[in-house]
Amino acid sequence: MVKVYLSRKGVPFTEYNVSTDRDALKRLVGMGYRTTPVTLIGDERLVGYSPSSIDQALATAGALE
Numbered sequence: 001m002v003k004v005y006l007s008r009k010g011v012p013f014t015e016y017n018v019s020t021d022r023d024a025l026k027r028l029v030g031m032g033y034r035t036t037p038v039t040l041i042g043d044e045r046l047v048g049y050s051p052s053s054i055d056q057a058l059a060t061a062g063a064l065e
Contacts, residue, residue, distance in 0.1 A: 005049070005051060005054060033045075041060075042058035044061070044064075
C-alpha cells in the first residue's frame with residue numbers, strides 16, 4: 001500500500017525486502033522494529049500505512065510541492 005501511495009504521488013523511494021535481504025532485516029531489527037512496513041521519511045519513521053501520516057512527513061521533509 002505504501003509503495004502504491006508514494007508512486008501515485010510521484011514520490012521516489014527505495015524498497016528493501018526484509019524477506020529476501022538479510023542486511024535490510026538487520027537494519028529493521030536494529031531500529032527496534034519487527035513488523036513492516038516501516039517508512040523512513042526525513043527524520044520520521046512511520047509504522048504501518050497511514051496516508052495522512054505519510055503526507056505530513058513528506059510535507060515536513062519538504063518532499064511535497
